Amino acid sequence: MYAQQVKSTGKKVVSLEEMSPADRDFQERINRGEKIEPKDYMPAAYRTNLIRQIGQHAHSEIVGQLPEGNWITRAPTLERKANLLAKVQDEAGHGLYLYCAAETLGVTRDEMFEMLHEGKMKYSSIFNYPTLTWADMGAVGWLVDGAAIMNQVPLQRTSYGPYARAMVRICKEESFHQRQGYHIMIKMAKEGTEDQKRMAQDALNRFWYPALMMFGPSDNDSVHSAQSMAWKIKMNTNDELRQKFVDETVPQAAYLGLTIPDENLQWNAETEQYDYSEPDWNEFHDVISGNGPCNTERLGARRKAWDDGAWVREAMMAHAEKKAQRKAALG
Amino acid sequence: MKPLFEFLLRQGDNALVLGHRTSEWCGTAPALEEDIALANTALDLIGQTQLWLGYAAEVEGAGRSADDLAYLRDVYDFRNILMLEVPNEDFGRTVMRQFLFDAFQVPWLTALCESADEHIAAIAAKSLKEALYHLERSAETVVALGDGTDDSNKRMQSALDVLWPYTGEHFLQDDVDNTMFKAKIAPLPVSLKPEWESTVRSTLNDANLKITDSTFAHSGGRTGFRHTEHLGHMLATMQVLQRSYPGATW
Numbered sequence: 001m002y003a004q005q006v007k008s009t010g011k012k013v014v015s016l017e018e019m020s021p022a023d024r025d026f027q028e029r030i031n032r033g034e035k036i037e038p039k040d041y042m043p044a045a046y047r048t049n050l051i052r053q054i055g056q057h058a059h060s061e062i063v064g065q066l067p068e069g070n071w072i073t074r075a076p077t078l079e080r081k082a083n084l085l086a087k088v089q090d091e092a093g094h095g096l097y098l099y100c101a102a103e104t105l106g107v108t109r110d111e112m113f114e115m116l117h118e119g120k121m122k123y124s125s126i127f128n129y130p131t132l133t134w135a136d137m138g139a140v141g142w143l144v145d146g147a148a149i150m151n152q153v154p155l156q157r158t159s160y161g162p163y164a165r166a167m168v169r170i171c172k173e174e175s176f177h178q179r180q181g182y183h184i185m186i187k188m189a190k191e192g193t194e195d196q197k198r199m200a201q202d203a204l205n206r207f208w209y210p211a212l213m214m215f216g217p218s219d220n221d222s223v224h225s226a227q228s229m230a231w232k233i234k235m236n237t238n239d240e241l242r243q244k245f246v247d248e249t250v251p252q253a254a255y256l257g258l259t260i261p262d263e264n265l266q267w268n269a270e271t272e273q274y275d276y277s278e279p280d281w282n283e284f285h286d287v288i289s290g291n292g293p294c295n296t297e298r299l300g301a302r303r304k305a306w307d308d309g310a311w312v313r314e315a316m317m318a319h320a321e322k323k324a325q326r327k328a329a330l331g
Numbered sequence: 332m333k334p335l336f337e338f339l340l341r342q343g344d345n346a347l348v349l350g351h352r353t354s355e356w357c358g359t360a361p362a363l364e365e366d367i368a369l370a371n372t373a374l375d376l377i378g379q380t381q382l383w384l385g386y387a388a389e390v391e392g393a394g395r396s397a398d399d400l401a402y403l404r405d406v407y408d409f410r411n412i413l414m415l416e417v418p419n420e421d422f423g424r425t426v427m428r429q430f431l432f433d434a435f436q437v438p439w440l441t442a443l444c445e446s447a448d449e450h451i452a453a454i455a456a457k458s459l460k461e462a463l464y465h466l467e468r469s470a471e472t473v474v475a476l477g478d479g480t481d482d483s484n485k486r487m488q489s490a491l492d493v494l495w496p497y498t499g500e501h502f503l504q505d506d507v508d509n510t511m512f513k514a515k516i517a518p519l520p521v522s523l524k525p526e527w528e529s530t531v532r533s534t535l536n537d538a539n540l541k542i543t544d545s546t547f548a549h550s551g552g553r554t555g556f557r558h559t560e561h562l563g564h565m566l567a568t569m570q571v572l573q574r575s576y577p578g579a580t581w
């Protein structure tokens with residue numbers, strides 16, 4: 001997902017009886033479905049865990065601008081160019097909401113940027129894959145935003161108030177992105193020329209397994225996930241969400257006349273869901289640890305933007321100070 | 332070429348070329364707020380392009396669409412002023428260019444709201460709202476960066492020095508302008524120079540920036556006679572899909 005393999009306490013979930021009175025009170029509020037607000041009591045580990053998760057999510061939104069930004073200058077029509085610009089602008093806005101949500105936990109946006117640039121905070125593995133043809137703009141909207149929705153819709157009910165509210169705003173826009181992406185696929189795969197059909201199939205071939213990886217490896221036995229779920233900052237297991245994604249996406253691919261690159265994919269009448277092949281988790285670990293096809297470029301682009309923009313940020317601050325001083329001198 | 336068609340291409344190509352340049356920033360601005368603002372400006376300009384070139388295509392009456400005009404013309408058929416096709420270089424030059432353009436667009440579009448051509452008046456009215464906001468923002472940023480630090484002042488000064496010789500092209504006059512003026516479709520651009528200059532001078536003064544004494548003006552964009560080398564590269568990128576896959580719809 002946009003937040004993958006977020007580390008929690010690394011210990012097994014503590015029972016209510018074993019908790020301190022303050023922690024028990026906190027956990028009971030969560031169990032009742034109450035929202036935790038910035039000034040409320042929260043265990044230090046809850047705070048740290050959330051900063052990691054929201055930060056990773058925020059970083060994903062802004063790094064996620066790059067693979068699509070790669071095609072803004074080559075969009076094939078004025079309308080497609082405008083739509084893509086609007087989408088990428090939305091993603092920057094999502095980043096902004098999420099950084100603001102994380103700031104309520106006592107970490108600044110600049111600190112989070114630094115951690116990203118130093119490789120101490122991660123972003124979703126999916127954005128380390130290249131976008132090679134215009135069909136990738138379709139596949140990214142359809143599959144990547146589609147997978148993001150699976151995860152983010154339940155997060156609208158997450159226990160931390162500012163995070164939940166950010167999710168409500170974000171979800172509305174994500175479903176629009178997904179439809180826009182799917183529409184590009186319809187134009188190419190269903191109504192397009194032979195070349196366009198090939199591009200569409202090629203994009204699906206390249207993005208299918210990376211999209212499945214977005215949900216992270218199975219976490220049924222993960223202590224990190226168990227704690228996050230007890231705190232309601234993670235609402236479903238990775239496998240649940242991945243299955244839901246597969247079940248929704250398979251018919252959509254069929255409608256497009258595209259083949260999902262998985263020979264084992266088939267409907268299971270017993271479980272009433274699709275059986276499918278796991279992605280290559282070795283590849284996932286490579287990508288997560290910095291060896292994906294575009295890790296160097298993506299992080300390099302973010303660092304360069306940050307460094308090139310330093311003089312602008314400094315000048316803005318200096319100007320604001322001078323203005324305040326001039327005002328004080330007058331008044 | 333019909334003068335009205337040519338006039339509309341000038342409007343549409345200005346919006347398209349600057350919109351495209353601005354969109355090149357995607358995801359790499361100095362701050363997240365700037366990323367959002369730049370995308371917003373690009374989006375407004377591409378929207379304006381659709382209106383201007385859409386009307387141009389209609390006036391031409393040759394069965395072409397706005398997309399055909401944007402994606403299937405070559406350099407010598409473009410009619411934007413040269414300043415807009417010059418590469419972004421850095422954030423300073425991008426903002427300075429936006430300001431110099433906005434300072435022209437606001438009085439220009441204001442005047443076009445009174446055009447005898449109702450379609451033009453309607454496009455101008457819609458675009459003016461956006462241009463007013465762009466000008467407010469670009470002027471503010473030019474002042475902040477000019478005033479900010481010694482380093483930022485130097486960068487803004489050099490951006491201004493590079494761009495200034497390109498500003499004169501706005502005010503040139505040819506048969507197209509004369510025809511539009513006689514038909515009460517548009518004012519002569521030179522009539523807007525005093526207002527443009529007063530906005531520019533007062534903002535640059537607040538920004539501690541100096542205008543060079545030279546009155547030299549590059550030209551050749553709005554007539555299409557001689558563009559810079561940069562436009563061809565921009566079009567090679569922008570038009571790649573339409574050129575590579577003729578007739579495909581997207």
Ligand SMILES: [Fe+2]
Pocket residue numbers: 061090091094170174
């Ligand atoms: Fe997003």
Ligand SMILES: [Fe+2]
Pocket residue numbers: 091145173174177
């Ligand atoms: Fe999105």
